[in-house]
Amino acid sequence: MNTSAMARNGRAGAERAARGSVTKGAARAGFAARGVIYLLVGLLALQIAFGDSKEEADRRGALAEISQKPFGSVVLWALGVGLVGMALWRLSEAVFGAVGEDGRSARKRLLALGRCAFYSFVAYSVLAFAAGSGSGGGSSDEQSRDVTARVLGLPGGQxxxxxxxxxxxxxxxxxxxxxxxxxxxKKLRLGEMSPRVRRLVDVTGVGGGAARGLVFAAAGVFAVRAAVEYEPDRAKGLDDTLRSFAGTPAGPGLLACVAAGLVLFGLFSFAMARWRKV
Incomplete structure (x- = not known):
């Protein structure tokens, strides 16, 4: 067998492994881990909306909440491993392509690579917290201000x-x-759902996705404001972004709605873990 044939066979074997049951299980574990974190962040944000503002409504706050529960350390390690699985699955999509007609396109591969980098960072922060650093990479607000300050100090930083x-x-x-x-x-195995389950999944998918998108957009607005005013403290992480909704004319009611949406997105992530095509 010549070298090129061996290379083709090796690549085919690697692709089969990337699409095998282990990788699929890793992806589903990652969606479940993401669901737990979003569910807890949403619940913490609901507490803030109703007057209890002691805990941070971000990833570190969610991890701290878990760590205080029985077997919390075990759960933290399980979440970290699940997120590592998500990162590896996204890496396999970047290398071999995703499911779907355009799954091998350059755009989808680049998106998968970006998601791999993101989930690698999140997995590292969760595992660092589980290992006893107690920081989880710092609060989202501290990270946003620190990164913004460093970038603003660069040529063309604004x-x-x-x-x-x-x-x-x-x-x-x-x-x-x-x-x-x-x-x-198009990413879900809808045929395996009953009509009632499908309606429930749509409630979580639409409500959760809309709330998540709103939070992202608001955080982006604060980053633009930080650039325009050359003031790093204007940048906000997840916790401060969520709290800012309570400062709008709609008051804590808007924050409660957004927080409920994040809870829905956590539930939607569990549905993705069950029915996502991987």
């Missing part, structure tokens, strides 16, 4: 932060619009 902020706004609007249009239908 433009970089501004463009990044606009990109986050666009991403948030895109996430929300796709949720409202129920674009996720």
């Amino acid at each position: 433009w970089i932060v501004g463009v990044a902020g606009v990109g986050i706004v666009v991403a948030g609007l895109w996430i929300g619009a796709r949720a409202v249009m129920r674009s996720y239908h």
Whole structure:
């Protein structure tokens, strides 16, 4: 067998493994882990909306909440491993392509690579928290201010932060619009759902996706403001972004609605773990 044939066989074997049961299980574990985190963040945000503002409504706050429960350390490690599985699945999509007609397109591969990087960072922060660092990578607000300050100090830093902020706004609007249009239908095995379950999944998918998109867009607006005013403290992470909704004319009611939406997105992630095509 010549070298090229061996290379083709090796690639085919690697692709089969990437699409095998282990990778599928890793993806489903990742969706479930994401669901737990969003569910807890939403519940923490609901507490803030109703007057209990002691805990941070972000990933670190969710991890701290888990750590205080019986077997919390075990759950933290399980979440971290699940998110590692998500990152590896996204990496396999970047290398071998995703399911669907355009799954091998350059755009889908680049999106998968970006998601791999994101979930790798999230997995690292969860595992670091589980290992005893107690920081989970720092609060989202601290991270946003620190990163913004460093980038603003670079040549052309204002433009970089501004463009990044606009990109986050666009991403948030895109996430929300796709949720409202129920674009996720093509990624789910709808035939395996009863009509009632499908309606429930749509409630979580539309409501959860719209809330998640709104939070992203709001965070992007704060980043743009930080760039325009050359003030890193204007940038906000997840916790401060959520709290800012309570400062609008709609008051804590708007925050409660957004928080409920994040709870719905957590539930939607569980549905993705069950019925997502991978």
